[in-house]
Amino acid sequence: MKSLPQAPGPIGVFDSGFGGLTVLDELARSLPDADFIYLGDNARAPYGSRSFELVYRFTLEAVERLFAMGCHLVILACNTASAKALRSIQQRDLPELDPARRVLGVIRPTAEAVGELSSTGRVAIVCTPGTAASGSYEIEIEKLHPSFRTYVHACPMWVPLVENGEHDGPGADYFVSRDVREALEPDSDIDTLVLGCTHYPLLQPKIEQCAPTGVKVVRQGTIVARSLVDYLRRHPEMDARITRGGSRSFYTTDSPEKFDRFASEILGYTVHASRITLP
Numbered sequence: 001m002k003s004l005p006q007a008p009g010p011i012g013v014f015d016s017g018f019g020g021l022t023v024l025d026e027l028a029r030s031l032p033d034a035d036f037i038y039l040g041d042n043a044r045a046p047y048g049s050r051s052f053e054l055v056y057r058f059t060l061e062a063v064e065r066l067f068a069m070g071c072h073l074v075i076l077a078c079n080t081a082s083a084k085a086l087r088s089i090q091q092r093d094l095p096e097l098d099p100a101r102r103v104l105g106v107i108r109p110t111a112e113a114v115g116e117l118s119s120t121g122r123v124a125i126v127c128t129p130g131t132a133a134s135g136s137y138e139i140e141i142e143k144l145h146p147s148f149r150t151y152v153h154a155c156p157m158w159v160p161l162v163e164n165g166e167h168d169g170p171g172a173d174y175f176v177s178r179d180v181r182e183a184l185e186p187d188s189d190i191d192t193l194v195l196g197c198t199h200y201p202l203l204q205p206k207i208e209q210c211a212p213t214g215v216k217v218v219r220q221g222t223i224v225a226r227s228l229v230d231y232l233r234r235h236p237e238m239d240a241r242i243t244r245g246g247s248r249s250f251y252t253t254d255s256p257e258k259f260d261r262f263a264s265e266i267l268g269y270t271v272h273a274s275r276i277t278l279p
Contacts, residue, residue, distance in 0.1 A: 004098050008243045009070025010035035013077050014062045017045035017163050018259075019199030020077030021266045023106065024248075026221030027075070030229050033244045037069055041278060042254035046159040047080040048128025048197075055130065059085035060093060061279040063103055072241040075228065076105045079127055079197050079220075083107060083134035102238060107131075109227035110194060110220050111140035114148065117218055118192040121148045124183045126207075127196035129154040137196060151190065153183035155197075162199040165262065167206075176203055180210040194218045202266070251276045 011031075013024045017040050024038050039062055041047075047055050059081040066074050076082045082105030089103050114123055125137045132154035141150045157175040161167050184190050193215050195201060201219040208217050232239040250273035252259040263271040 004067050004101075005070045007070065008241045009072055010037045010243055010247070010249070012036075012063075012066030012069070012071035012074035013038045014059070014066060014074060014081065015040055015076075015078040015198060016047040016058075016080065017042045017159070017199070018262050018266065019159070019162065019197060019202075021263055022201040022219065023075070023077035023198050023221045023224050025267055026225040027228060028248065030225040031232075033246050035243045035245050035247045035249075037066060037071060037249045038251065039066060039276075040250075040252045040254075040259065040273075042163070042252050042259060044253065044278075045163055046128065047078065047084075048130045048154075048159055049156065050080075050130065052084045052130075052134075055080055055084040056088055058278070060089055063089060063093075064097065065276070065278060067097060067101060072101050073238055074101075074103045075224070076103060077198050077224070079106055079136075080130040081105070083131045083136040104228070104231065106198065106220050106224050107136050107140055107196075109223050110196070111137065111144055112227070113218075113223045114141055114192065114194065115145045117194075117216060118148065120189045120191045121145070122187050122189040123148060123150050123192045123194060124186075124190045125150060125152045125194045125196040126155050126158075126179060126183050126200065127152060128159060129156050131196055137194075149187065151183065151186045152196075153179060155179040155183075155200075158203060159197065159199045162202050167202045172203060172206060176206040177210045180207055184212070184215065190215065192216050192218060195220060250274070253278055 086105040161172045256273045259273045
């Protein structure tokens with residue numbers, strides 16, 4: 001690989017598609033002066049049903065591209081990538097690519113926050129099949145909160161609904177109501193339902209309609225943003241490597257026109273993305 005840019009650069013945010021925009025929105029609110037690059041691998045979404053090997057390869061390709069674009073810090077705003085690729089990239093690839101760069105995920109901060117969110121210690125996680133198969137949430141929550149009981153439920157239809165712009169339509173009602181019911185079914189003491197996929201906040205109004213009174217529906221964007229602010233406070237050497245012009249740049253591996261329409265709706269301002277190929 002070619003030598004990487006060493007001058008300060010933007011924070012990279014990666015997702016398999018549109019879902020990570022819900023995290024970018026919160027990151028930008030918490031760090032309004034920081035520069036961000038968002039990369040959505042829409043052409044190969046969804047990642048949730050893909051093998052560990054493919055998700056790792058796709059994610060590494062995206063991370064390498066963001067590094068080449070000047071990012072010293074990359075946030076995997078994708079639970080499937082965080083579950084299937086993050087550890088390998090951190091332990092195996094970063095020492096060779098550049099030991100001073102960092103790649104962070106969304107699962108660990110979410111697991112840390114669960115302790116403050118649940119009063120009963122009974123938590124349900126809705127996520128993609130890939131995240132569910134990894135066991136990542138059970139492992140992290142068990143390490144941090146040993147007395148908690150975690151119930152993970154895969155929702156294979158939710159990401160395709162979002163990626164195809166059907167999250168607001170009546171066609172989503174059946175799948176959301178069925179999966180919320182099944183996610184909460186194992187334990188009547190569940191008081192927290194974590195949206196363990198960054199696409200899912202776009203379905204949140206329907207999810208909240210289906211969730212019983214007293215069950216908190218928790219999205220990850222605010223949690224991840226708070227965690228990143230704390231991380232930069234504790235790592236001033238990384239904070240110094242971030243450029244601060246308040247810019248937002250967007251890249252997609254699929255149609256920029258489709259991306260622009262959807263991203264502008266999610267973020268509330270006009271987005272102009274550029275198309276790139278990976279690797």
